[in-house]
Amino acid sequence: MDHEYENNKLQKRLRANVGKAISDYNMIEDGDTIMVCLSGGKDSYGMLDILLGLQKSAPISFKIVAINLDQGQPGFPKHILPEYLSSLGVEYKIIEEDTYSTVKRVIEEGKTTCGLCSRLRRGILYRVAKEIGATKIALGHHRDDILETLFLNMFYGGKLKGMPAKLISDDGNNIVIRPLAYCAEKDLIKYAELKKFPIIPCNLCGSQPNLQRQVIKEMLDEWSKKHPGRIQTMFRAMQNIVPSHLMDTRQFDFANIKSTGVANPEGDIAFDRESFAEPAVINLV
Numbered sequence: 001m002d003h004e005y006e007n008n009k010l011q012k013r014l015r016a017n018v019g020k021a022i023s024d025y026n027m028i029e030d031g032d033t034i035m036v037c038l039s040g041g042k043d044s045y046g047m048l049d050i051l052l053g054l055q056k057s058a059p060i061s062f063k064i065v066a067i068n069l070d071q072g073q074p075g076f077p078k079h080i081l082p083e084y085l086s087s088l089g090v091e092y093k094i095i096e097e098d099t100y101s102t103v104k105r106v107i108e109e110g111k112t113t114c115g116l117c118s119r120l121r122r123g124i125l126y127r128v129a130k131e132i133g134a135t136k137i138a139l140g141h142h143r144d145d146i147l148e149t150l151f152l153n154m155f156y157g158g159k160l161k162g163m164p165a166k167l168i169s170d171d172g173n174n175i176v177i178r179p180l181a182y183c184a185e186k187d188l189i190k191y192a193e194l195k196k197f198p199i200i201p202c203n204l205c206g207s208q209p210n211l212q213r214q215v216i217k218e219m220l221d222e223w224s225k226k227h228p229g230r231i232q233t234m235f236r237a238m239q240n241i242v243p244s245h246l247m248d249t250r251q252f253d254f255a256n257i258k259s260t261g262v263a264n265p266e267g268d269i270a271f272d273r274e275s276f277a278e279p280a281v282i283n284l285v
Contacts, residue, residue, distance in 0.1 A: 010191060010194065011191070011194075014191055017180075018054065018183065021178075021182045025165045028062050030060040031062065032135045032136055033065060033132070034063065034134065034177075035065050035125075036064055036065065037068075038067060038068045039200070040068065040080065040198075042188055042191075042197060044140035045197035046140070046180070046183075046188045046192060046195075047140040049191075065090075067092070067128055068095065069099075069125065070094055070097070071097065071117075071121070073202075084198055093128070097120075099120040099124070103117050103120070130173070136175050137169070139178050140178075141163055141178045142180040142181070142188055143185070144184065144185040144220065146163045146165075147231065147235060148213055148216045149163040150234075152213060155212075156212055160246070164178075165181035
């Protein structure tokens, strides 16, 4: 009974988190065609499953087309996704493009392949989105991916830049959404086990040892164990930015600051220390 109760809580939490993210960022609108990018991993399976559920109860009408890019990986089980998607009755398209050979030919042995693989994949998916008339492209990145990207950019790129829940693609033609933006990876792992998704492992990117992202992931996992609630607090910080208290002159006009004589609650207290409450352990719902 407890097991069933926990499973129900998990499903409601994920559905609520996805629904809130969609609402907060106006991800899906009436009449949209959503191209759901399906890799065969736990996150994209979970995203498709939750979006299909929301589609049935949403007050608006939108279409879902599942897309998988078969990148020509040796041993890739080509039958799994068509069989799974056919069983759901969802419209789908399998795109066959041998990016695997290109990546292996261009990237030296032992080097990480993510950068080139991602660029090739992105170009193909943008083309397919245009071909099928998709108005939005849905990717399966979750809350932990977003935080990892923030720290990757800070530690290795010198930028305070994360992974937005909604954006315009670099070609200017596509709107990309991340419906799982408020979902914790641990919840998606449990959901995949509950739903028994036919997971297809990727041997191109995330499985590579010593990947910078893996180092960041281990750091955040350690913080989460030692300091419960810290991950949620950091994620909230990404939604509560004060440009006047950072250092980027492109985001705030420091050069032309003038004293006004009018009290400003957002003004700097300068000589006083900031005080912080102990972080509460919360669910992002």
